[in-house]
Amino acid sequence: MRAIAIVCLVSTIILLTACGGGRCGDAKGACPTEAIAVLQPTKGNAVAGTVRFSQQGDDTLLIVAEVSGLSANGQHAFHVHEFGDASAPDAESAGGHYNPEGHAHGGPDSEERHAGDFGNLQADAQGKARLELTARGVTVCGRNPVLGRSIIIHAKADDLSTQPSGNAGPRIAIGVIGVAKAP
Numbered sequence: 421m422r423a424i425a426i427v428c429l430v431s432t433i434i435l436l437t438a439c440g441g442g443r444c445g446d447a448k449g450a451c452p453t454e455a456i457a458v459l460q461p462t463k464g465n466a467v468a469g470t471v472r473f474s475q476q477g478d479d480t481l482l483i484v485a486e487v488s489g490l491s492a493n494g495q496h497a498f499h500v501h502e503f504g505d506a507s508a509p510d511a512e513s514a515g516g517h518y519n520p521e522g523h524a525h526g527g528p529d530s531e532e533r534h535a536g537d538f539g540n541l542q543a544d545a546q547g548k549a550r551l552e553l554t555a556r557g558v559t560v561c562g563r564n565p566v567l568g569r570s571i572i573i574h575a576k577a578d579d580l581s582t583q584p585s586g587n588a589g590p591r592i593a594i595g596v597i598g599v600a601k602a603p
Contacts, residue, residue: 451475452600456471456473456600457598458595460594463510468593471597473600479557479563481559481560485498487549488547496543497572497574499517500570501514501515501572504597510590514594535557566597571594573594576589
């Protein structure tokens with residue numbers, strides 16, 4: 421486990437160095453404005469879907485999640501985690517919540533929150549959820565970048581207050597956030 425953590429740390433340092441401190445881009449240095457995570461279930465779960473990230477100004481993202489395989493009519497916590505490492509069957513390799521500024525945990529509208537605190541998905545009777553959320557204080561690849569990290573869906577609702585992670589239960593899906601193909 422320690423070797424994986426070291427590899428993740430080295431990979432993050434290489435990525436940030438190659439991207440000028442977090443400002444990744446194409447050959448001309450342009451920062452991508454679209455990212456995507458394709459969700460994979462953790463061991464014993466059946467969650468699938470996509471989460472799309474679209475830059476909406478200097479420090480705001482439009483996030484669109486379309487997810488299936490959730491518990492019917494249930495709420496499920498939805499967070500960005502530190503690492504884009506999906507190697508562990510329980511997604512623990514993704515680390516904790518993405519919190520580059522050291523804030524307390526909160527909801528997406530809380531004055532103080534982790535950059536990766538996106539609240540809850542609400543599943544319908546068929547276990548499907550769709551969420552559109554505008555999140556402030558995060559970007560695709562600028563300040564507090566999500567690119568190269570992971571999105572995690574949890575078994576339970578985020579209570580939006582318990583520290584450090586909202587008492588959200590086990591991780592039931594993970595998706596590594598990568599650059600999306602241009603439309």
